[in-house]
Amino acid sequence: MKKIILALTAIITLTSCNQQKIGYIDNGKVINEIQEKKDIEIKYKVKEDAFNAKADSLDKTIQLEAQEFQLKAQRMSKSNQEKAYQELVQKKQLQDQRLQFEKQQLSQAFRKDIDSVIVKVKDHVREYGKANGYTYILGTSDAAASVIYGKDEQDLSQLVIEALDLEYKK
Secondary structure: OHHHHHHHHHHHHHHHHOOOOEEEEEHHHHHHHOHHHHHHHHHHHHHHHHHHHHHHHHHHHHHHHHHHHHHHHOOOOHHHHHHHHHHHHHHHHHHHHHHHHHHHHHHHHHHHHHHHHHHHHHHHHHHHHHHOOOOEEEEEOOOOOOOOOOOHHHEOHHHHHHHHHHHHHO
């Protein structure tokens, strides 16, 4: 009986000493501060600016055509006015559809690139955790605070940012 109690005490003592290694990262901070994400945002800002310039130019062209139509409409028959007006409306609708499609394509490409970065971050954190003996690495952000408190020593955010930026530069 004494041997069983002694064995149980030894097991309890050993298991209580076996502490789990836990860390956390601030997901928002990591995603927003890594260089690859910043470069993607710059790339798409340039594309968005070019798209907006193109859209503005096309809108001005349609406006000029509308003004021209108004000047010519006075000299046209009623049926020709309606026909020319319908052509102008159709042209504007087609232009708007094309622009909407291009904007959706741009938005989808941006989301795809950002999703790729998020996957890289997750993969890196997973590998970092395995390589450094972590039992858990938790994620937190302002939107979803799963870690209400953590010691600064367990905040791995800056380490992850630095490692991802170094990897990205290669």
